[in-house]
Amino acid sequence: MSKLWFRYSAMGAGKSIHLLQVANNYESNSKRVALFTALIDNRSGEAGVIESRLGVKRRAETFDVDTVFDARLVGPSVSCILVDEAQFLTPDQVRQLHRLVHDLGVPAICYGLRSDFRGEPFPGSAMLLTCADAIEELRRTCACDRKATMNMRLDAAGNRVREGEQVQVGGDESYRAVCPSCFYLEWEAE
Amino acid sequence: MSKLWFRYSAMGAGKSIHLLQVANNYESNSKRVALFTALIDNRSGEAGVIESRLGVKRRAETFDVDTVFDARLVGPSVSCILVDEAQFLTPDQVRQLHRLVHDLGVPAICYGLRSDFRGEPFPGSAMLLTCADAIEELRRTCACDRKATMNMRLDAAGNRVREGEQVQVGGDESYRAVCPSCFYLEWEAE
């Protein structure tokens, strides 16, 4: 049985390099993969690039809310579908991917965040967590050495931001992966 | 670091017996546990009972949407909080449990379904999947021998039901755990 996978983590745990390694594994067996990332993510200076902090990067197809994940989009002879920034999928797109996996018998592996800077779910991630045939966490540690599972948003001065839009694309200067104990500090103050 | 756990499965995989075993493990170390289950679940003929198909059962406190999970509810000297039928928690209650775990340093283990008979998330489960410090699947197999991850609702004649309320308490006669391939059969017909 092919599976829809969701590999989640907090910011900066190595989702992109994990995805690029999986692509490499398939290709070393002379297989084709289909790579997707969110159009909205332009942290590499342009859209359509999956880039790791370790310095490895690669082009990918982009998706936005209007993309339909079906057999035509994925193309023929693909052995694995890989989706980065999967927290930006809509719940409907997750359903499309889930059906596609089980109709075509091709695995899809989605990488993304679970929760936003307020600790609230991304709708696409909640649907991935609900449907995925396998869920795996990529770990990283908080500055306090506990496991980081949540994301703090920071302003330009490095202070925590507690209100705002769910989506605001940014890198290590704008977000910090933290453990729940650090995340809930001064929570009542909100 | 104490953790909020979510152990999920499709119907009838053994969530309740798993919970009762964990309670037994703590008690064999002379520790106290706090047991909760949903008031709405009266499959044992009464509310406030956690019962396994293997014939083991035990009384538990009940929760409904008005319950507040805080230190007072849990009581002193508790080493583990165990919640059955956790798909009936509200997202707010999940947040309460998450904060309680990290404030008190006491683990909480929630057992529940991920998705309803239409393949849609239970709101409490989506929040558990978003916040939980550890997620584990309890496996069972579909009649076709693939892994069952979804739940089909059946009517009294054993036919599939595709529309209705999200919550309708029932046992093995009303629900069947199935794999995604079996679940999506004739899906377009809906």
Added chain:
Amino acid sequence: MSKLWFRYSAMGAGKSIHLLQVANNYESNSKRVALFTALIDNRSGEAGVIESRLGVKRRAETFDVDTVFDARLVGPSVSCILVDEAQFLTPDQVRQLHRLVHDLGVPAICYGLRSDFRGEPFPGSAMLLTCADAIEELRRTCACDRKATMNMRLDAAGNRVREGEQVQVGGDESYRAVCPSCFYLEWEAE
């Protein structure tokens, strides 16, 4: 792909009840399972019984070092092979089971301890950990609330025993599941 599973834990974590639940799951789908346990385990007062501390028990075929796990032993029309006390398998028997799973396309799930009272591997468990297509831990906690992964042997007075034969069948009065920190206390004194 059918898999050889190894589900391991320290003493008393609930391996037997987990096995009995899996058997129940298959049978509720009208499937047959083949149950095995070690001839040497007579804690139920007789051999050939898989019994949980929760009060559920059931008869099983027994194996000893001369048993050959092949298609003839398992019998026809079996959907799952379940082996309790799998630390008493020989490495050769683990190889037989691994090949059987992939020849017949029938899953086998083995439940057992990893290490003995000295922290040394059981040979069968080491081979299961080496070959198994999937490895899962069943958790329990030490009296100090950390995760228990090791086993201490106790004498009749409840004192720790540090030398002796690897195999000495006994129950909760003879063994205690402990975390590594408790296990290594006074280790140098040995």
Added chain:
Amino acid sequence: MSKLWFRYSAMGAGKSIHLLQVANNYESNSKRVALFTALIDNRSGEAGVIESRLGVKRRAETFDVDTVFDARLVGPSVSCILVDEAQFLTPDQVRQLHRLVHDLGVPAICYGLRSDFRGEPFPGSAMLLTCADAIEELRRTCACDRKATMNMRLDAAGNRVREGEQVQVGGDESYRAVCPSCFYLEWEAE
């Protein structure tokens, strides 16, 4: 509780890049890590280099059978110990690492193979699997698209080698990660 981790996989699944990403995660929190790899591994043209197929590499301390893993070796102020090619640890060294983790309260993460080209355990890996506080698999697929869990040795002509020394350092030209079904083909012929 700090943990001894064993992250295992078949050849070429991305163990080294995973290790390098973990190092990067700690360092982005301004923490120090201690990196080790096996002296025997000279695939980068020299010993003491951890190198990924994705093109990332980095120097590391080397270990051989005489290395003693203790607090002095690791050095002060280290937040994580990372060991590549951990199948070359001796069982005694694994015990040293396990005790070190629980004495110092510093996590150690070991990356390695489970079994050799004959499907037999590496002694260090068997001990890691026996002691590790957490075990995780890094997945890759066989050319037949099943999960690869075993390793085939190839000669210069690309033919399978079935006899020889357990240790023979080589890269993608000398080993192929395969699933059990492919591994056991013509097994009787041995």
